[in-house]
Amino acid sequence: MSSSTEPKVGGEAAQSVVDTAAPVTSVASKSPMQLAMARLRKDKLSLIALGFVLFFVVIGLTSPLVTHFGWIDPLTTNQDLVDPFGRPVDKWGGISLSHPLGIDSIGRDLMSRLWSGVSLSLFIALSGTALAMILGVVLGIVSGVTGGWTDAIIGRIIDLTLAFPQTLMLLALASTGLIMVQKAFHTPAGNPTAAVYLIVVLGLFGWTGIARIVRGQVLSLREREFVHAATMMGASKYRLYFREILPNLWAPILVTFTLMMPAFVSAEAALAYLGVGINAPTPTLGNILNDSISYADLVPTFFFIPGFTIAAIVVSFNLLGDGIRDALDPKGHQ
């Protein structure tokens, strides 16, 4: 097999094996990912969930635009629309043509607030998820491939993180944390700092699950012969980690991602209720819900509409995650 290969190469070999050479057919090739997508397309429930997810993503993405052009206005109060008790003067929570979802207790347009709230909440959840995923995947791969001391240390860090009384610490450390974030990232005081604080906290406490999953997968992948084959080829560490092993981790990464997003959306809401996070009047799903709770029995729409929005986000992401898991691992659920 010199560099100039004679046409005869494999002549003899081809002779003896010609029976196994498949005829030329133009069947389109399908990668495992494409096969999974084909399975997902057959799954009605997941498709509906995907529709909702896409809807919320579009909402999130368009919010800055529509605000910029003044098509929605989440901040202007309309005191004339509410009575002194904070109830809308009109019926149905003040639902009207100019306020399709009604108004809140100081007369702000609920649809505008939800629109930008979804945007900000999703942004925070997405950034937190991204941070947690990057931390978790990298530490999980390193832990699994390297083994030994590195693995042991990362394992202990995970235990420590899990043992941390998260919510309590969050509340106790909120003010110090905000100052630390402000110093570290030079964010303007107020909401930007609060947002970064939330993201960092969500990320730092959220990575352990995916790290464990990835580590477990890597431990089994590491023994697969294609990893040995890559080593045999003289592949670099980078190639081994990111070209050979990482592509085999997309399933758990994608599934964890779709499950972590809604968890962080609810976490943001819960934290807002506890008084940590973005401050009023900037709307997030948490803030809006928080504002509405005391009016729950007075103005049902005011409470139900944001509550339903959060529920819809959580459920649709979760259903999509389950659907993706089934599509990627069709044998897992039989």
Place this chain on the structure above:
Amino acid sequence: MADTDESQTDGQNSVDPSEVEDAPSLDEVLQQSHKPTELDTTAPPVLTVDNLRMYFPVHSSGVIRRKVGDVQAVDGISFEILRGGSLGLVGESGCGKSTAGRAITRLYKPTGGSAKFGDRDLVKLSTRELKPLRRDVQMIFQDPYSSLNPRHSIGSIIGAPLRIHNMVPKKQTLSRVQELLEVVGLNPEHYNRYPNEFSGGQRQRIGIARALALQPKLIVADEPVSALDVSIQAQVINLLQDLQKEFDIAFLFIAHDLAVVRHFCPEIAVMYLGKIVEIADRETLYQRPNHPYTQALLSAVPDVKQAAIGGRRERIMLEGDVPSPINPPSGCRFRTRCPLAREICAKVEPPMVQIGPRHKVACHFAGELGNHPHDPVTARMLGVDNDGNPDPGATPTEIEETPGFNDVWFDLKERRTVKPS
């Protein structure tokens, strides 16, 4: 999978001799298409393995993990592979064949010994120094279902070694990949397909193409056919044989029974619990094995020629299990299962002695089946009496254990070193 024309098997040990007695044996199938590979004994060695050892540490459980012992997976094996030759490495599951192959190809860092490839010692090289040598020494893996990354198309699987070593200009990668696919008898148009679209035999061909991409001089094939159907085993072995002739590649061919290597390997080494117990050319090993373990292994191989010369050999059933390589038996490692074991076997380890032009055996009672000597042939050279106790009167002779073969050897009948005329 419209074009899958090979049937698949999932089991790994699909050749159980007792089950395929009526079907043509692998050997018969192979005989029909190809002549057995012959060996040019004058060729220079490409690989010289000397006293190679590979131990895996065993740690205690608990927080403080002390080292409590070693799995002596490979414990001092020596052999030579000649240019264009192929050595079969045979032994039961767990005897350390894969470990030996992986130590030589440096998937593992060996504990000791040497493996000379040309003038370089594969054992001593660092990972960085190893990289250029990866081109010369390649491996074919056992399990075609785990040896191909399911997320890569076969074009990128076979192209990877070309890119890593910059074998061809980037633009020519695809055409080279297609060339390689054709060489191993696959459709070159299928380069953009994924492994899941191929059958076991086709996947093994892909693995072979990947190994060929670097134009190696030595290929370690770790049970390359044991996951395949018998009919497909024959096709893959034929392919390897053609490639060997075409490109002058030397092979270390690992297998767990003697039937598979017979056709392909003119020389065979039999391994037991980390050590080579007998190594010989094909004719000698199959017709006049001298080690009780080889004899037992061979008695399990259905054999056409033997049927012609008076029935199959009596099947020798070995009793008991293979002992643990963490704590192997003293003396001869085979003694716990050997029908001939005597006192000396527990006390002294039998040295590897050359007993023919291309025949070495490690047994105190080496001899042809039914003709094993009554007293140990090795006692005198080891300086011990027949029970293995040190004999002050005897003068031990220097036993030279070289990886290759000498032109003088120890004659078992005359019990002295002879030089053939």
